[in-house]
């Protein structure tokens with residue numbers, strides 16, 4: 001899972017230290033996502049360490065200002081879509097995943113993908129990716145204001161795909177209501193769930 005120089009515990013301790021440096025509200029959100037991810041991992045047969053590490057890393061770049069996100073994406077050689085250029089916050093997942101690989105030596109592709117795709121989802125997500133996507137939305141503070149997230153929270157322990165579908169459909173409906181463009185990955189993830 002890691003580059004060999006660090007154990008899982010080392011990585012976790014270093015990520016916890018990085019999370020502790022985040023602005024307080026973001027740090028607290030991340031710690032609530034860790035709690036959700038740990039429980040969902042237990043419920044859905046996912047290795048707890050992998051879920052906790054993905055949860056700890058998923059928002060490492062969430063507090064960066066838009067100019068920094070764009071500049072770092074440029075430095076990292078990420079291909080930036082037109083949507084990401086107009087909404088650079090969309091880059092925080094991909095940049096966080098790069099940081100997890102670079103700074104923390106994480107080589108577990110599904111852990112990195114869970115961070116990379118936690119905002120918009122995508123078709124073909126593995127269980128750990130789904131779990132982090134869902135945990136990020138159903139943590140109690142974020143769920144409080146969104147009925148679809150409360151509903152997702154109620155079913156996530158038993159049925160992760162149903163929780164995922166509720167959240168994706170909320171995101172799609174919200175985008176339509178507000179006149180935002182639909183993200184093709186979100187639509188693809190939702191359509192895949194319809195196919196069963």
Ligand SMILES: [Fe+2]
Pocket residue numbers: 058059062092118119
């Ligand atoms: Fe995020």
Ligand SMILES: [Fe+2]
Pocket residue numbers: 029033058059136
């Ligand atoms: Fe988050």
